[in-house]
Amino acid sequence: MPAQRPRQSEPRGKGRPRAFDRAQALNKALEIFWRQGYAPASVAELCKAMEINPPSLYASFGNKANLFLEALRHYEHTYWDAPARRFLAEADVYSAVEQFFQEAAEILLSPETPCGCMVVLAAVNISEDEKEIIAAVRALRLATKTMFADRFRRAIQDGQIPADTDVPALAGALNTLLEGLSLQARDGLFQSELKAIAAHAVRMLPPRSQHA
Amino acid sequence: MPAQRPRQSEPRGKGRPRAFDRAQALNKALEIFWRQGYAPASVAELCKAMEINPPSLYASFGNKANLFLEALRHYEHTYWDAPARRFLAEADVYSAVEQFFQEAAEILLSPETPCGCMVVLAAVNISEDEKEIIAAVRALRLATKTMFADRFRRAIQDGQIPADTDVPALAGALNTLLEGLSLQARDGLFQSELKAIAAHAVRMLPPRSQHA
DNA sequence: AATGTTTTATAGTGAACGATAAATATTTAC
DNA sequence: GTAAATATTTATCGTTCACTATAAAACATT
Secondary structure (H helix, E strand, C coil), rough: CCCCCCCCCCCCCCCCCCCHHHHHHHHHHHHCCCCCCHCCCHHHHHHHHHHHCCCHHHHHHHHHHHHHHHHHHHHHHHHHHHHHHHHHHCCHHHHHHHHHHHHHHHHHHCCCCCCCHHHHHCCCCCCCHHHHHHHHHHHHHHHHHHHHHHHHHHHCCCCCCCCCCCCHHHHHHHHHHHHHHHHHHHHHCCHHHHHHHHHHHHHHHHCCCCCC | CCCCCCCCCCCCCCCCCCCCCCCHHEEEEEEEEHHCCCCCHHHHHHHHHHCCCCHHHHHHHCCCHHHHHHHHHHHHHHHHHHHHHHHHHHCCHHHHHHHHHHHHHHHHCCCCCCCCCCCHHCCCCCCCCCCCHHHHHHHHHHHHHHHHHHHHHHHHHHHCCCCCCCCCHHHHHHHHHHHHHHHHHHCCCHHHHHHHHCHHHHHHHHCCCCCC
């Protein structure tokens, strides 16, 4: 039974047309990886969610690891690009931290996938020889910490926090709290509880400096 | 070749005596579970580390899940009982938090097993039908949060922090930072970095109240 | 209609998983 | 001594894992 083929914007190729929407299948895979993590998400379950058979998965995405990496990039852009942009755009560093952590709490317990951050959790307890996956999520976590640090250095230049602030430690502390929120989300906290915790992030900033 | 049998304090039973030290084997299993987590630690690898064969493991510990639960209890008592006692014994809540988080940073990056907290990490991304294991680690995490909350209520009674402090949120925030520290430990931070982050815990407490 | 190309579904592959059956070895109880 | 009991080693068991060989189906081109 020839399923109604999805309208593809790309120019039609030569052979038999693909019967599934690649982007839609990737989204389904993302949801599985997000909820379960990399290792426990079996290819069989991924195929079931994507509504394709293994050969289609391997033809389109290479292998399980590559599928994950592609889903991870998609996740990062879809959910975190905008909050990160707003974090950097907000002029006041205290408001920026407050707002970012509230938005984070909303993403980590979003109704569709209330299971923390994929970058933080998906590759915990993974086999050590999945080097590419470990490196990918690690790089994204490091990028968040670097984003915090850069923002705090700017806040020093703007005279919002003291010049002798230990920026790496402060950025590390906020990053630690942020990653910890993912564990709380997995532990079943309500969004109200998560937001009440997230509100404590800004307390770790040094007191607003009284610049001349 | 009959290996020199370990001196057991228990009265000798009837059949062939056990050729390995049960407590020592449990410690080896603990180390594997601690470093790798529950799921990736295969029975084969556990057996290799414990220097026994599978039938001995199953005869002594029942199955992989029971072995983990026993190792988990041993871990908790060995590493966290004393810090928890000191946390509750310290009269000043600010000192108590500072001291506890410094001790935690030391445990999470202890030289033998520099891999975070087993309670926090070992059952992340586990199969959902390992209900007993999920419940066990979850209960221990909840106990830590409750310990924080109880301590803060006492601090209110002692007039150390304001009476209108949101105790559940504050306890949740400290617990979140503590659990986040395990992820940082897994990510390869140095102990100096981890301690600098841990030092930020006390900043989330409300300012010391000026009681009459 | 014939041919070439690509995707599809079926049905597996070998490897690793947790757990065990069977036979042998070593002890105590009598 | 002999039987009962327990631990040991060896060699698996059945399942699930990520992955793929094969061939039929569905398209474009001619």
